[in-house]
Amino acid sequence: MALTAYIPRLTGTLRTLGMAGDIGSAGMGGLAIAGVTLTAPWSLVAAAGLLGVAGYAVWKGQKAEQDHDAKADQIRTWVESFARSEACRKRGLAAAIEERRRTDPDALKGLPAEITDDHLATFLTILASDGEAQTRLLGKHDKFVRAVSATTLRHLADVRHDLERVGFETALTLADVRELREVVQLSRDDTAELLRYARLNRQPPIAIEVDATRDDRTRFVFRQRRLTCVGRDSERTDLGAWLDDPRPFSWDLWTGHAGMGKSRVALELCLERQETWDVGFYQWDRDADRQWQDWKPEFDTLIVFDYVAQHAERIRCFLDRFARYAGSPRVRMLLLERPIPRFERPQARGDGKEGFLSLNIGEQGWWTTLDAGSGSSLRAAHARRYEGDRPDRELTGISEPALDAMVTQEWAEATGSTAGLDLAKVRPLIAKITPDRRPLYIAMAAEAVREHKHVPDAETLIEHIRDKESDKHWTPALKNIPTGRGDAAAYRRLMCLATMCGGLGGKTLTALLDDPAMADGAGTRLVPSSGQYDRGDIYGRLVPDADGNSAPKLEPDLLGECFALQHLATCGRADRKMVEVAWRHAPKGLLDFARRAAMNFPNHPGLDEFSRALPHAVPDAARAWLMKSRISALLAASDAAMIGAIGRFALQRPDLGEQEESTALFAVLSGSADEELLSNVIPRVRVLARDTENAMVRENLAMGLSDAISSRSLSGDWVDCLLQELRNLRNAHREDESLRDELAAGLNNAIEVSGSEIRRINRFLEELRCLRSEHPKDDAMLEHLAVGLERASEQRGGDFNYADNLLNELSTLRETDPDSYGIAESEASALISAIMFSESEVSRAADLLGRLQARLSAGPKLCTQLIRGMGLAIRHSGAPPRHRAVWESFLAMFARAIEAAVPGPDRDALAAAVEELRVAYRAKCPEQE
Helix, strand or coil, X not given: CHHHHHHHHHHXXXXXXXXXXXXXXXXXXXXXXXXXXXXXXXXXXXXXXXHHHHHHHHHHCHHHHHCHHHHHHHHXXXXXXXXXXXXXXXXXXXXXXXXXXXXXXXXXXXXXXXXXXXXXXXXXXXXXXXXXXXHXXXXXXXXXXXXXXXXXXXXXXXXXXXXXXXXXXXXXXXXXXXXXXXHHHHHHHHHXXXXXXXXXXXXXXXXXXXXXXCCHHHCCCHHHCCCCCCCCHHHHHHHHHXXXXXXXXXXXXXXXXXXXXHHHHHHHHHHHHCXXXXXXXXXXXXXXXXXXXXXXXXXXXXXXXXXXXXXXXXXXHHHHHHCCCCCCCCEEEEEEECCCCEXXXXXXXXXXXXXXXXXXXXXXXXXXXXXXXXCHHHXXXXXXXXXXXXXXXXCCCXXXXXXXXXXXXXXXXXXXXXXXXXXXXXXXXXXXXXXXXXXXXXXXXXHHHHCCCCXXXXXXXXXXXXXXXXXXXXXXXXXXXXXXXXCHHHHHHHHHHHHXXXXXXXXXXXXXXXXXXXXXXXXXXXXXXXXHHCCCCCHHHCCCCXXXXXXXXXXXXXXXXXXXXXXXXXXXXXXXXXXXXXXXXXXXXXXXXXXXXXXXXXXXXXHHHHHHHCCCXXXXXXXXXXXXXXXXXXXXXXXXXXXXXXXXHHHCCCCCCHHHHHHHHHHHHHCCCCHHHHHXXXXXXXXXXXXXXXXXXXXXXXXXXXXXXXXCCCCHHHHHHHHHHHHHHHHHCCCCHHHHHHHHHHHHHHHHCCCCCHHHHHHHHHHHHHHHHXXXXXXXXXXXXXXXXXXXXXXXXXXHHHHHXXXXXXXXXXHHCCCCHHHHHHXXXXXXXXXXXXXXXXXXXXXXXXXXXXXXXXCHHHHHHHHHXXXXXXXXXXXXCCHHHHHHHHHHHHXXXXXHHCCHHHHHHHHHHHHHHHHHHHHHCCCCC
């Protein structure tokens, strides 16, 4: 009687469930009730108090009301089912909902239309589903769980009381009642804990996504894991040690070029730890609910953040939130992104560090957004407790044996054997495509070589894969589209659009598909309307995992970028409207796509079309940011001609904002500046420098002027003119340190192009000394002076007295700041250069060699600096063949010093650096026939 009376109270909670809206799981870990362990995502639904038992009673227990003995037996059966059968709970909960709809339809009145019939039917479908489909559906919802937990918690006290009455009114024994009460108490405790999670402790939206479909379309996507992850034992060991570090919280930043395997390494780490840790990639599409920042972890947790640049501000909030976390369990945050934007300008800037390009929409790069104002707690929480400007660990290519293993596996899986595979022939072909041995490129190249395709470089390789995918998958997939569902061109445009936006979903997808601008002048749809898109089944022929609520981007990113750029390069004017529409609906995704595409395909004409298609609403800073992304990649490739061409192309536009104009001027000046071009450009530089109040604009102009000085085609008068422009700019803003820095860099470049003109060299050196004297606390000025002395000694290396005086001044500078990276580097380069000039002066060469050897004994850090300095000397030297023996002796000396003075881990890294130098000098100094 009492239990039957309790059923309407429990099923009455369905109104609350309906009002809560969605159904699903908050994704907690395992849950134990009455000895039965359930795992997410069903733990919350299955543990909704005794609602499953009550529903089962409605479904199976109608006859029990007439027979107390039968009722007692039935209750025992229900309790046993509750304790042992998850399927019983599912059926009972479904039956309870269905019973409520049948017996009391008025209870559903007043609820939102979208959660009545269709909503409840969807819930029943979820209950009946299994495996990945069920997990995927449940993963999109969580409000239902919170509502059922709250309502059940309110009624559990009544359940205990009702069970007492059931015991008196039936043939249940006291032992039975005690067992029932224990079940209720367990349910109450667990439900209270779950409710605390649901209300106050939302878990971060993380997930491990593994593609087990073996779909040929996703064979290069890291989630498929088609090829074994090889050559990463060291990295995985280091990551494992980082997770096991006793610190409560720690974070790390791993960077690497596209295709280097960052996400794959992180996925393998997640899979290794999934049994004992909560692990997964942060799901940015589920980031709208930010309540999880109040989360208190119950398990060791690893959160992987991919695409950091696009979400730098949000991630910085997460880091700040946990920087002082001192609790338990442990929390780890692993950040993945392309390399922090660094580049070597045409000549070293003189501060002993690699130059930075500010690539953010504002005035700082994405890393600076993460690092800005970070105190000791955030840096102390870093995996390596970094102190300098290198917070990241840059993932490099795999070893040659790992390359062989990948190629062998790819060949065996594709053909069933390794017959016909000649690694000795295949290896050099792949090395030409990816000299840095990026795993994604290796997988693609192995396929291309096996199929006897000629792909001489990486860009050609990606284009080959794109064309193959089009012929094999995209074109056939878009044949026979049903009437009224759009056409093939519209779906290709949508694939381009979704890829540029980083994927589309929810309201953004609907709004974009139905945007009035998505039609040409004749009213023809450029992309399918939301009605034509429907369930996403046609689009899903192109890109897997599409549904009515999402249009994923084309992956891997390299393939998607190549496809989108080619589409933009060949599309008509109407198609370019897609860029404008994308900017309105998904600006962050669009800019991140452009940044990555510019880094990977800086020469692609599609980038010009992209820039031309950007609407006027795009801020000046964003336009400048995109141009800098492209310039950064071209600087890394030493493509000065293309840099200049980009600048000249941009300067033709009449609507440039000052940041974009200054970036274009920087490109022109840093590219292939000649005297005729300078005559046209310098007046424009003067006007912009005079009128701007923007520090970034001034710095762009100063960098351009400084770099232009390094052109050896300019006369001394033009070098003096450019230096004077730099002085004027700096004198007008003496508080601006970046302008002082660029003036010093310009003076160093002037020394570099002065040849043996000792008066000019001395004049520029004296100005550098004055800058150092005026700013004694500015370490950069000290290092700039060191670079100037190094370059002057190289220009006048044959004048031993002059060069020795400069070397002595360098030694004095090093004693002033013995920890300076830049000074040690300059001294090493100058010493090596001086030794090269001393070939006929044995005693002088021996003395200089002794000084160099003494530096090597100072330890691993200085040894690294000296090796770097030797690399600079090799790069800058004329390196006639007779120098080969000299370089060999240097390398032997380095190897001995490393073996004697450097501990194990550093020794391996330095030995690898020495081997890289050996390759460099052999390329510069070919062996004489």
